[in-house]
Amino acid sequence: xxxxxxxxxxTDEQIEDFGRELDAIRDEIxxxxxxxxxxxxxxxxxxQRSMALGARVLIYASLFFLPAWGHALAVWPVMLTxxxxxxxxxxxxxxLENMEIAHNVLHAQWDWxxxxxIQSNIWEWDTMSPSDRWxxxxxxxxxxxxxxxxxxxxxxxxxxxxxPMQRWKPAYLLQPVYFILLMLLFEEGVAFHEQAIDDHIKGxxxxxxxxxxxxxxxxxxxxxxxKDYIAWPLAAALVAIPxxxxxxxxxxxxFGIVAGANAIANVIRNIWAFMIIFCxxxxxxxxxxxxEQVEGETRARWxxxxxxxxxxxxxxxxxxxxxxNLSHQIEHHLFPDMCSNRxxxxxxxxxxxxxxxxxxxxxxxxxxxxxxxxxxNIRLAFxxxxxxxxxxxxxxxxx
Amino acid sequence: MRQPVPTEHNTTPSIWSRLSTITDYFAWPLRTSHYLELVxxxxxxxxxxxxxxxxxxxxxxxxxxxxxxGLNWRGHRAGQHVRVGIPANGKHYTRTYTISSPPERNxxxxxxxxxxxxxxxxxxxxxxxxxxxxxxxxxLPQGDFYLPDANPIQPLFITAGSGITPAFSMIxxxxxxxxxxxxxxxxxxxxxxxxxxxxxxxEMDAKHSRYHLNLLYTREGKDQHFSEAQLAALCPDWxxxxxxACGPPSLLEAIEACFEQAxxxxxxxxxxxxxxxxxxxxxxxxxxxxxxxxxxxxxxxSETPLLKVAxxxxxNPPHGCRMGxxxxxxxxxxSGCVRDLRTGEVLNEAGSxxxxxxxxxxxxxxxxx
Numbered sequence: 001x002x003x004x005x006x007x008x009x010x011t012d013e014q015i016e017d018f019g020r021e022l023d024a025i026r027d028e029i030x031x032x033x034x035x036x037x038x039x040x041x042x043x044x045x046x047x048q049r050s051m052a053l054g055a056r057v058l059i060y061a062s063l064f065f066l067p068a069w070g071h072a073l074a075v076w077p078v079m080l081t082x083x084x085x086x087x088x089x090x091x092x093x094x095x096l097e098n099m100e101i102a103h104n105v106l107h108a109q110w111d112w113x114x115x116x117x118i119q120s121n122i123w124e125w126d127t128m129s130p131s132d133r134w135x136x137x138x139x140x141x142x143x144x145x146x147x148x149x150x151x152x153x154x155x156x157x158x159x160x161x162x163x164p165m166q167r168w169k170p171a172y173l174l175q176p177v178y179f180i181l182l183m184l185l186f187e188e189g190v191a192f193h194e195q196a197i198d199d200h201i202k203g204x205x206x207x208x209x210x211x212x213x214x215x216x217x218x219x220x221x222x223x224x225x226x227k228d229y230i231a232w233p234l235a236a237a238l239v240a241i242p243x244x245x246x247x248x249x250x251x252x253x254x255f256g257i258v259a260g261a262n263a264i265a266n267v268i269r270n271i272w273a274f275m276i277i278f279c280x281x282x283x284x285x286x287x288x289x290x291x292e293q294v295e296g297e298t299r300a301r302w303x304x305x306x307x308x309x310x311x312x313x314x315x316x317x318x319x320x321x322x323x324x325n326l327s328h329q330i331e332h333h334l335f336p337d338m339c340s341n342r343x344x345x346x347x348x349x350x351x352x353x354x355x356x357x358x359x360x361x362x363x364x365x366x367x368x369x370x371x372x373x374x375x376x377n378i379r380l381a382f383x384x385x386x387x388x389x390x391x392x393x394x395x396x397x398x399x
Numbered sequence: 400m401r402q403p404v405p406t407e408h409n410t411t412p413s414i415w416s417r418l419s420t421i422t423d424y425f426a427w428p429l430r431t432s433h434y435l436e437l438v439x440x441x442x443x444x445x446x447x448x449x450x451x452x453x454x455x456x457x458x459x460x461x462x463x464x465x466x467x468x469g470l471n472w473r474g475h476r477a478g479q480h481v482r483v484g485i486p487a488n489g490k491h492y493t494r495t496y497t498i499s500s501p502p503e504r505n506x507x508x509x510x511x512x513x514x515x516x517x518x519x520x521x522x523x524x525x526x527x528x529x530x531x532x533x534x535x536x537x538x539l540p541q542g543d544f545y546l547p548d549a550n551p552i553q554p555l556f557i558t559a560g561s562g563i564t565p566a567f568s569m570i571x572x573x574x575x576x577x578x579x580x581x582x583x584x585x586x587x588x589x590x591x592x593x594x595x596x597x598x599x600x601x602e603m604d605a606k607h608s609r610y611h612l613n614l615l616y617t618r619e620g621k622d623q624h625f626s627e628a629q630l631a632a633l634c635p636d637w638x639x640x641x642x643x644a645c646g647p648p649s650l651l652e653a654i655e656a657c658f659e660q661a662x663x664x665x666x667x668x669x670x671x672x673x674x675x676x677x678x679x680x681x682x683x684x685x686x687x688x689x690x691x692x693x694x695x696x697x698x699x700x701s702e703t704p705l706l707k708v709a710x711x712x713x714x715n716p717p718h719g720c721r722m723g724x725x726x727x728x729x730x731x732x733x734s735g736c737v738r739d740l741r742t743g744e745v746l747n748e749a750g751s752x753x754x755x756x757x758x759x760x761x762x763x764x765x766x767x768x
Contacts, residue, residue, distance in 0.1 A: 038489040053434055108726035115491040120726055124428035140727055223427045231424040
């Protein structure tokens with residue numbers, strides 16, 4: 001008996017069985033959490049904080065090798081190498097903080113430890129979006145309504161056409177440009193990625209309705225800017241002022257160098273986060289859904305939708321950590337509150353289960369996933385657009 | 400961190416806290432303290448930690464742990480207790496232990512003495528697994544079971560088992576201050592070999608003529624349990640003394656009854672370790688649900704999610720997915736007992752996080768909603 005409208009050849013009973021098997025995997029893994037998981041997250045947090053501090057120190061240290069100092073090692077190549085290293089390290093530290101730590105803590109993945117320091121309700125992360133706002137737009141809206149048109153704000157982020165199910169508008173012609181802009185300014189994009197703002201643009205609510213919200217976001221942005229573009233550069237510039245009487249180098253340039261390094265570190269993080277996140281739901285072969293398809297959805301069907309709507313990226317151990325284990329996007333979407341270090345053991349089990357039920361399991365290299373995301377982006381900038389590169393038409397996006 | 404900065408009463412901000420307001424701009428969204436922690440965990444201000452300096456086995460199942468607290472520690476009064484956070488099996492637990500050392504100790508450390516209790520996972524964990532060099536989160540000293548500043552005229556201590564710890568701290572403190580009055584002490588334990596801090600007690604008894612120790616062994620032949628007759632025999636002037644009692648509930652009940660009958664309850668000071676637990680029913684039952692912040696009382700059965708119960712009672716608590724994945728509905732259990740409908744797991748520890756959309760009442764409960 002088949003009453004669901006999902007693009008798979010399974011009966012309702014089979015889907016419910018599939019759901020029960022996923023529940024069993026979930027329960028088994030959650031039950032086995034213990035000391036080793038706690039040790040893992042504590043280690044990642046400690047590494048991340050040490051790395052961020054080390055990177056800041058390295059950026060400062062590089063200033064001592066500015067050619068104006070006149071000592072033997074004070075030449076541009078040395079200075080720029082150190083500066084580059086510090087900037088890169090800061091970028092990595094920010095990636096680690098956003099992806100493997102904050103994203104997962106805010107998903108309540110570590111709440112089971114009951115550690116008062118590592119709780120979803122108190123954690124604030126190093127990005128412009130306030131944690132609790134993001135928890136609403138991401139954990140609630142996106143994770144509940146994954147890939148459902150008109151419901152999931154992440155479908156196209158309000159500016160892009162990522163499925164032929166979205167009706168074409170001339171504005172979409174520019175979407176390759178939006179794509180790159182969003183990539184560079186991802187943290188700002190996430191901060192303003194709000195249902196209330198989206199509604200306002202569509203004329204559904206008044207400005208006064210979300211003014212307090214804007215104030216909250218504004219405060220968070222101010223503290224982020226104050227840290228990266230005022231506090232750290234200013235401290236260096238203040239030290240440089242007395243030195244500038246003896247060494248011919250402007251404190252303003254020192255300010256610029258430190259601020260610039262921080263900006264680059266933020267952009268490195270933005271590009272990386274954008275790539276990983278866009279590979280989660282937009283590559284070829286991913287499914288989108290209509291409201292009609294999710295009507296009266298059971299937990300098992302919700303599982304099935306998460307599987308059809310998410311994609312994994314293949315890679316090594318370090319790659320998984322740096323991607324916050326969102327390279328296991330399918331497992332993350334099936335079990336959003338499972339601690340991230342366990343996705344790698346859930347992954348082969350989910351994959352085998354999908355195989356057994358004849359369901360697709362979209363997993364490929366970063367190159368393939370990001371490549372097809374781009375292809376789709378360019379193709380869908382124009383009207384129409386099935387998915388020409390789809391090998392198996394029966395699994396194409398249903399509309 | 401989004402947690403509120405603790406307000407400091409009647410003090411002007413210290414130089415450190417003024418400085419950290421500025422340095423926190425460098426550390427946002429963390430605090431400077433989170434980075435100081437990398438250098439030395441005892442320098443933190445966002446939480447307080449203590450380093451385990453020494454572990455000493457008092458008996459086969461009791462251990463004294465010497466802790467060096469962080470910089471913002473304040474001294475305790477003899478008899479007070481402290482909250483200690485203990486990670487066990489990956490989870491963080493908080494337990495309260497009496498400080499067993501006197502405040503007069505001069506190495507800035509304090510000790511807690513923990514006895515492994517039956518089925519007590521955490522006390523077993525402390526006695527078996529805590530090692531030198533571990534850092535444990537701690538709270539500040541608390542509690543009003545301490546000696547008055549003016550000497551008690553003549554104290555009488557009645558203790559049993561690990562209930563010795565506050566009394567030990569008080570007596571050592573009086574000795575350290577060289578103002579020990581005539582003191583009578585009745586201590587109960589099952590056998591001679593498991594008297595917690597027994598060696599030190601006997602030494603004190605031998606050294607200080609004003610300290611009269613009576614060790615009573617309840618499982619060595621004759622009945623040595625607390626009774627009025629026994630009390631009268633060992634401490635004839637018990638009705639005139641200030642009495643400090645600490646031990647298991649059965650002993651405290653017997654003492655309370657005895658003093659009430661004699662009409663001298665006001666001399667009696669009691670410290671209880673654990674609040675009596677309510678029995679968890681075998682079969683799932685509903686109960687009265689109280690939403691503390693909203694001041695609403697209602698009835699719930701054993702299978703309706705508490706979120707639904709709250710909504711039916713006219714509330715609109717925060718919620719998201721209604722299926723236990725987004726944690727928007729998380730709230731705190733103030734008291735009572737709830738059941739996780741997914742796992743059947745029962746939550747009855749006050750302070751537990753409850754996902755209202757997938758938890759139902761298991762008996763009476765109170766939620767912070």
